[in-house]
Amino acid sequence: MEHTDLFMLIYIFALACFVGFELIAKVPPTLHTPLMSGSNAISGITIVGAIIASGIEDFKVATVLGIIAIIFATINVVGGYLVTDRMLKMFKKK
Amino acid sequence: MEAYKDILVNSVYLIASFLFIFGIKMLSSPTKARKGNIYSAVGMFLAIVVTLLNEHIISYQYIIAGIVIGSAIGSFIAIKVEMTAMPQMVGLLNGFGGGASALVGLTEYLQTLDPSNTRVEVFSAKMAITIALSLIIGGITFTGSLVAFGKLQGIVSGNVIKFPLQHPLNLLLLVGVFGLLVVGVFYPTEQTLFLVILGVSLLLGILLVIPIGGADMPVAISLLNSYSGIAASATGFVIDNNMLIIAGALVGASGIILTNIMCKAMNRSLLNVVMGGWGQNAAAEAASGAKKEVNIKSIDSEEAAMIFDAASSVMIIPGYGMAVAQAQHAVKDLMDILNKKGCDVKFAIHPVAGRMPGHMNILLAESNVPYEKLYALEDINEEFANTDISLIIGANDVVNPAARNNPASPIYGMPILNADHSKTVIIIKRSMAAGYAGIDNELFYNQNTLMYFGDAKEAIGKLNNELKNLS
Numbered sequence: 007m008e009h010t011d012l013f014m015l016i017y018i019f020a021l022a023c024f025v026g027f028e029l030i031a032k033v034p035p036t037l038h039t040p041l042m043s044g045s046n047a048i049s050g051i052t053i054v055g056a057i058i059a060s061g062i063e064d065f066k067v068a069t070v071l072g073i074i075a076i077i078f079a080t081i082n083v084v085g086g087y088l089v090t091d092r093m094l095k096m097f098k099k100k
Numbered sequence: 101m102e103a104y105k106d107i108l109v110n111s112v113y114l115i116a117s118f119l120f121i122f123g124i125k126m127l128s129s130p131t132k133a134r135k136g137n138i139y140s141a142v143g144m145f146l147a148i149v150v151t152l153l154n155e156h157i158i159s160y161q162y163i164i165a166g167i168v169i170g171s172a173i174g175s176f177i178a179i180k181v182e183m184t185a186m187p188q189m190v191g192l193l194n195g196f197g198g199g200a201s202a203l204v205g206l207t208e209y210l211q212t213l214d215p216s217n218t219r220v221e222v223f224s225a226k227m228a229i230t231i232a233l234s235l236i237i238g239g240i241t242f243t244g245s246l247v248a249f250g251k252l253q254g255i256v257s258g259n260v261i262k263f264p265l266q267h268p269l270n271l272l273l274l275v276g277v278f279g280l281l282v283v284g285v286f287y288p289t290e291q292t293l294f295l296v297i298l299g300v301s302l303l304l305g306i307l308l309v310i311p312i313g314g315a316d317m318p319v320a321i322s323l324l325n326s327y328s329g330i331a332a333s334a335t336g337f338v339i340d341n342n343m344l345i346i347a348g349a350l351v352g353a354s355g356i357i358l359t360n361i362m363c364k365a366m367n368r369s370l371l372n373v374v375m376g377g378w379g380q381n382a383a384a385e386a387a388s389g390a391k392k393e394v395n396i397k398s399i400d401s402e403e404a405a406m407i408f409d410a411a412s413s414v415m416i417i418p419g420y421g422m423a424v425a426q427a428q429h430a431v432k433d434l435m436d437i438l439n440k441k442g443c444d445v446k447f448a449i450h451p452v453a454g455r456m457p458g459h460m461n462i463l464l465a466e467s468n469v470p471y472e473k474l475y476a477l478e479d480i481n482e483e484f485a486n487t488d489i490s491l492i493i494g495a496n497d498v499v500n501p502a503a504r505n506n507p508a509s510p511i512y513g514m515p516i517l518n519a520d521h522s523k524t525v526i527i528i529k530r531s532m533a534a535g536y537a538g539i540d541n542e543l544f545y546n547q548n549t550l551m552y553f554g555d556a557k558e559a560i561g562k563l564n565n566e567l568k569n570l571s
């Protein structure tokens with residue numbers, strides 16, 4: 007049954023970790039702060055889970071929690087990308 | 101119809117995953133980085149839009165309301181925040197990400213328990229484990245990040261906070277919470293159990309971060325960054341979503357690499373930083389070394405200007421003091437004035453200078469210092485021997501020669517910038533106070549060291565005026 011599914015997910019997690027290590031090791035120290043805020047914005051991807059969890063019909067405790075999750079994740083996403091853009095803009099010109 | 105929609109949704113998730121990876125890849129070059137960030141944001145936008153097509157979503161008004169409120173708050177803080185406050189900004193955003201993951205875990209849990217739900221079927225061991233993990237990691241990230249934010253913002257004491265049996269208590273709670281996870285696999289419908297897991301995790305977040313002091317914050321922030329990614333991955337396991345797992349893993353890896361770089365730059369193990377080891381043994385040292393304020397040579401702005409006027413190469417070493425004084429623009433002016441005189445100016449940046457990785461770099465970028473002038477420790481350390489003046493602005497431990505030559509020093513073995521190898525060292529500092537490590541800096545007493553006391557911004561401003569008068 008779902009053992010294979012779970013292993014599929016673990017494979018993906020492990021391989022994505024390797025990709026992450028390879029890519030991020032190449033980021034120069036000068037960009038470490040934008041790297042943090044930019045990757046931080048990516049971790050707001052949890053908003054996808056929040057949206058799925060809070061769209062059910064009846065309004066219950068779970069829905070309220072889901073909406074708070076959406077607000078949190080959106081702050082994370084929007085704030086993270088905007089502030090990263092603000093920083094990277096400064097690195098553009100010589 | 102449903103099948104097509106499924107293919108569409110999954111294809112877009114796949115594209116979004118690619119965009120995240122490309123976005124991070126482009127961060128390896130300062131000229132492409134901005135475009136990379138936009139790619140990543142487009143990926144996020146696509147992922148959110150296509151998620152709204154999910155067949156289980158019936159009501160949209162709350163979702164839209166949540167997104168609107170979150171966007172308003174997010175853009176407000178992103179536009180308002182000062183570059184010097186970036187460490188606490190990242191800390192706060194980490195917290196929101198972790199909090200969101202924990203809440204999604206909790207929501208999923210409650211919905212699975214709800215007999216009327218149509219979406220989530222029955223409890224499996226996998227469900228119980230992954231939900232518990234997203235509660236634990238998300239919960240720790242949430243409160244831990246808020247404490248880190250509070251410390252950096254000055255709301256919570258930035259010092260190392262210790263109390264008796266602190267580490268045994270933390271260890272007990274950590275083991276306990278994973279013990280509860282195992283119990284949860286066997287009794288997945290025990291609601292209280294999962295609420296206790298969340299509660300203990302929230303408490304742990306606070307307890308794990310309070311012993312971490314000021315200059316160790318780069319490690320704490322990097323680590324929490326990693327956790328926020330792993331929390332997102334855990335949520336991906338809960339809802340069987342590959343994109344979440346991939347995106348979360350990328351962030352997790354990024355945080356771990358940065359944590360590792362920070363620890364190496366301090367020659368300390370992660371465990372040592374997390375336990376807040378430094379502040380303590382250093383206090384005794386500071387008490388014993390406090391008495392020898394004898395041979396300090398102090399100069400004023402006029403004398404400093406004369407020395408700079410004669411120099412042909414200057415190396416600037418910024419530290420947290422530059423951020424506190426908001427001196428980055430004055431520093432840029434100084435660079436321009438010196439360049440006009442034909443003097444070469446470079447910047448040597450220690451990996452742990454400031455309160456987060458790359459903190460100094462963004463401040464100097466803000467004041468338009470070209471990034472080609474900023475050098476990392478290993479690329480510049482040889483050059484100090486051929487440098488006329490090393491100008492140290494609000495940095496201390498990262499230039500302390502004790503790290504090289506005093507095996508008894510708590511910072512012994514830490515890679516430092518060899519400022520003492522240059523012909524003259526000028527240190528701008530408000531007082532003789534010790535740095536974060538709480539130890540005396542022998543560099544202050546060296547033959548070739550001159551202390552220029554004052555607030556960094558003011559002191560450099562005065563120096564700039566004197567230099568202009570000289571020419």
